[in-house]
Amino acid sequence: MTLARTIKRPTLHQELVDRIRDLVIEDRLKPGEKVPEKELCEAFGVSRTPLREALKVLASEGFVELQTNRGARVAEVTREELQDTFPVIARLEQLAGELACVQLSDAEIARIDDKHKAMVAAFEARDRPRYFKENQSIHQALINGANNKILQDHHKLLAAKIKRARFMVNLSDERWATAIAEHEIMIAQLRARDAEQLGQTMKHHIENKFRSIMKLLDDQA
Amino acid sequence: MTLARTIKRPTLHQELVDRIRDLVIEDRLKPGEKVPEKELCEAFGVSRTPLREALKVLASEGFVELQTNRGARVAEVTREELQDTFPVIARLEQLAGELACVQLSDAEIARIDDKHKAMVAAFEARDRPRYFKENQSIHQALINGANNKILQDHHKLLAAKIKRARFMVNLSDERWATAIAEHEIMIAQLRARDAEQLGQTMKHHIENKFRSIMKLLDDQA
């Protein structure tokens, strides 16, 4: 296994939590796969104690599942979980939009506008990886703009789960174009400081993404 | 220390997470207090390994804070955290109300109505502990009625944080009466299956509670 390099940092388990979570989100550890303590210990150059501490935390976050006496498995991304996750994150983004709209400085809004332009460029170049990155950066900026630690923490967890779904279905061209259009509206509302409307648009934006993904999943079956 | 009895159950750390979290929520472990591993190990009759695993999980949930080489402390309930938490939980309850309204059976609604009556009785008897319990039971029933695991999990964490605030301020008589009135409206809307409105009322209900608590906190200072 060559998943990562050894470690420094304050405490091992904190570093491990972040690293292993990332392996899960980035699909380096596949859903349903068992998490082999021994191999990960060797890969990271740590003993089982901090690794197991990390696994408990990841289990409470929902990225792995612990089976008594049978170790840990990477959590599956189920249709049901997505179905539960999207409505919740939609409300969180709505709230974030409302708060960010009144709290962001003009300069910060201009920076988000820059990201938006970069995202549109990625769309026009049909560069999916770059689009994903820019898109994520915009949403993150809006979440951070809400200036609410609790909101950030809970959003981070939910966003990570949804992120994993990108390995299940491909963004359709149609949805892609619609998403861009929705972002244009968001930017306009953000510049107009229309908090209520921005929240509404962001909520719908997520709900539309939700519908698109669910349709694609159905089509696969 | 006589905080708890020894343990059985599948894995020790899971049990410990629940037990220690409960000690924090019930204010048996005070905010800012250091969590003495040794004593807790003795109190629960376990070694440091599962206890420390539990502390990492509780830290990720925000109930304790880990300081490298200096152990764990019970997290404080800060004004700032409450200020961040309430808006989020308000949206979650709003969503829960909308979903529960269309998903609960008539029988389940009748059961919630029973709880409501019990809560009103507790109010009339000015029995705060009983009121808290019944109130919590109603909100929990509505959350569960949404039938959304993610929503339940995230709500549970946020609700626990807010619950801790009850040791900081006392429910005022005025707020208490208003809360009862809001619950009356909720029940009516639930019976009328008016999802949108119920969601709205639940959101406002939490927001009003928020304002009340903040005012009381300000008055203390």
Add this chain to the structure above:
DNA sequence: TTTTGTAATAATGAATTCAATATTACATGA
């Protein structure tokens, strides 16, 4: 007295060990 330095003590983070459980390999009999 108060401050500062230092030794002793205690606690923490992480590795290791140990007992219990699960998994695998393999032999035996249908």
Add this chain to the structure above:
DNA sequence: TCATGTAATATTGAATTCATTATTACAAAA
């Protein structure tokens, strides 16, 4: 061949041990 039982092996959960860091106690000097 295919089950089925059993021994060997590996993995897991938890206790223990060990090295490091923090805390405390206390002495010497200002």
